[in-house]
Amino acid sequence: MGDEHQTVLLSILGTLLSALVIFVITIAVSGGVSTTLFRSYVLPLFMSAFTLAIFWSILFARHKGKLPFLKEETEPPKDEKGPAPQKSGA
Numbered sequence: 001m002g003d004e005h006q007t008v009l010l011s012i013l014g015t016l017l018s019a020l021v022i023f024v025i026t027i028a029v030s031g032g033v034s035t036t037l038f039r040s041y042v043l044p045l046f047m048s049a050f051t052l053a054i055f056w057s058i059l060f061a062r063h064k065g066k067l068p069f070l071k072e073e074t075e076p077p078k079d080e081k082g083p084a085p086q087k088s089g090a
Contacts, residue, residue: 005059012052019045 019042026037062070 005056005063008052008056008059012049012056015045015049015052019049 022045023038023042026041027033030037058067058070061067065071
């Protein structure tokens with residue numbers, strides 16, 4: 001899979017969007033900006049998006065070949081022996 005970094009980027013955008021929606025909902029519910037609600041509901045989502053951003057940067061660097069110790073396995077290892085020839089019985 002060479003496009004994992006794109007999937008993680010979509011996860012980051014989804015997490016940030018949900019944090020924004022929950023922030024707006026907490027403002028509507030509390031009638032203003034509540035630090036308690038922000039710390040309880042919104043801040044963990046921002047922390048999750050930050051963690052996903054670090055993960056995305058590692059995946060993107062691996063995809064670009066900047067991290068050779070995390071090289072992607074592109075082909076399965078080849079077996080020295082080919083498949084056994086089949087005998088045709090008549």
